[in-house]
Every structure is written in structure tokens, then in C-alpha cells.
Amino acid sequence: MPLRHLFVDMNAFFASVEQQHDATLRDRPVAVIPTDAPTTACIAASYEAKAFGVKTGTPVWAARKLCPRIVFKVADHRRYVTMHNRVVEAVNRVLPIDSVRSIDEVAIRLTGAERAPAAAKRAGEAIKRAIRELCGACMRCSIGAGPNALLAKVAADMRKPDGLTILADPDLPVALYRLPLTDFPGVGPRMERRLKLYGIFTTEQFCQAPMRVLSDVWGSKVMGERWFRVLRGEDVPDAPTRRQTVGHSHVLPPDLRTGAGAFGVLMRMVHKAAARLRKMNYWCGAISVGATFLGTERGDSDWWGDGTRVPRCRDTPALVTAATQLWERRPRDHGAPFKVGTVLSDLVPARSATPSLFEEDRQAEEISDAMDDVNAEFGASVIHLGAMWGMQDAAPTRIAFTQIPDFDRRVN
């Protein structure tokens, strides 16, 4: 199986951003918390804190007990989004990003000569260098290459921090066999129990299980076949997922980098997003808008975003009204607008609003917020395309930000 995918996963992203930002935090145990409250839990931990057993989800009191010298930092999403954009830029300098998977993960598709293991290794090293140069020495990443997206992610997870793992033939099966079942995204404790129920206790057994057995384990022929093929290194396209958000963003052509021009393009983005929502037959319960403004210093830019809940809707006028009100709240002391975007979230299918589907994972909420910010930002890679076009064409249809449920939402 040829190498087809490269996966870049930033290490302890939020905590590393804090250490990069504040030199006094470097080499020290740091945990990022959503709010400054004694009842909250860590959403990220630096490697120095991990060494004491602190991890995502550790309550603050427990973290303090494990590591009395730990420094808590309240999450600064804006700072994380800015760094995310820098990471995206750094990676894009080496190879074009295929998709942004989360605030700290990006995926690349390898083509042609890039698929040789030695070339993939060189690309991985070049990406690490580019990130170090553009983002700072604290911003380390683990990179994996594999024959499909899932195995590339598994490869990236194999060595942390600062790993670079190429999962290629002929070592592929043996390298996989060493892993516990739960190292596969999509195999949590519940699936692991089910696998054991069917006599699959090791990854070797998992990799050799017949399709029929995997279908029984997952209770789905489609999923069984998917896993069967994924484990053999086939390039299986992403499974259709429950959609989380619909968003559009666009870089303004130079002549539209004014308040009025930005507003016009934003309205077009809202229309497009609303149209997509209707086409998907979903309703939304929240809208956010965002913009990037050119900063005064070279290469520096300011990001602004704001959001509001709306009564469940999918009609353009209601969303245009909400977006207009949000836009009115934008800061006026920034530079010229450079990019605008909107994200519709809290989506429910028009027909069946099954409550269980919308149980919110409270702890993941802060992380989701940050990801929604990224959604609004997503599209940076098409800057050059968009900027050449006039406003009527100012929004080429592009692949939307999607999320693979199998890929968990950890940020570490």
C-alpha cells in the first residue's frame, strides 16, 4: 500500500501556545483551564505537567495535588486561533493542506513522488522546521504518514512529543500489532469491550478479523467493511458524519477591503451558508461571524469574532438580520478588513431532533468554541484563488470544514 496521507498533530497545543507566548512558563508544568474557578478541569497540560500525571480532564484541585508547582492559565482562544493560523501557514509552505481536522490537527494528501517513504520523512522534517521557524520552538508536533487518513493519525499518535512515524510496508502490520486496540480512533472503551466479546483481544486479531465479524461488532455492514479495509491500508473515504457546523469564509479582494465591501461579502457568505443548511435539511440554533483585519505590523493581523443564539431557523432573512447585528459590534479601531466569514452551528436535522444526538459534552464545550472559531477562519488556503476574483465570484464553492466522529476531539 502506498503512503497517501500525512497527519500533523500539535503536541499539548494550548499549553504549548501559552509557553511560547510567555517565556517564564517554559520548562514548567502548565495547565490550561476554561475559566478561573476551583471546580473547573484542565483542558490541556504541558509535557512538564503530564509528567506529574496531569492531563485533559484532571480537576484543578487534583492537578494541584499531583503537582503543587503547576501554573494554571485561563484559555485564550483568540491566541490559539492565531497560532493555528500560523501553523496552517507553516505547513502549507511545505505541502498543501488537504483538510484542517481540528484546531491542532491538519491532514495532507501525498501525491506522486511524495509517496516514497524517504520523501514523506523529508516532508515531515521540513514541516517541523517550518513550524519551528514560524510559530516558535515551543510549538512541537507529532507527524505520521500512512496509507489512509486513519492510519496516518495512528502513526502520528505513536510518538509524542515531536515524533515522526512513517507507517509503510513492509513494517506496517508489525508496527500496528504492538498497539493496544484503543489506540485506533473510533475504538473507545465501549468498542474495546465489544471487540473482546467477539474474541478480539489484540490488534493482530483485530487486523485479521473477517469482515463479517467486524460488521457484527459494529452492528453495521458498512462500518464492518470500512474497518476491514482501513486496517488493510486501503484509502477509504471519510464516513458521512453528523454535521456540526456550516460555514463559509472568504478573503476579500483588495478593492473590497473596506467596511462596506466586507459587509457585502459577509452577506453573501450568510446567503450561501443558509442555502447549504436548507439543502442539507438542517436547522441552526446559533450564528457567528468573524473577520480578520490587517494589522499595522508586517505579517500581523487581528481577528475578531462574535456569535449569538437564534430561535431555530434556516431562513436567510433571520440569519441576515442576526449577522448584521453581530457585524455592527465589530471593533472600529482595527485595520482594513481582510477576510470575513460566518458559521451556523447547533444544527439539528429538520425531521428528527433525537435528543440523544444533542447531548452536549460539557467538558468539550470550551474546545468546541475554539473549533468554531477555527471554522470561521477556515479557508486560509484559498487566499490566492479568491483574491483574484471580483465580488460576484468572490465565493468559490469549496470543501467545507467537516469532522470525522471517529477522530476524537482531544487537543493534546
Ligand SMILES: [Mg+2]
Ligand atoms: Mg494534539
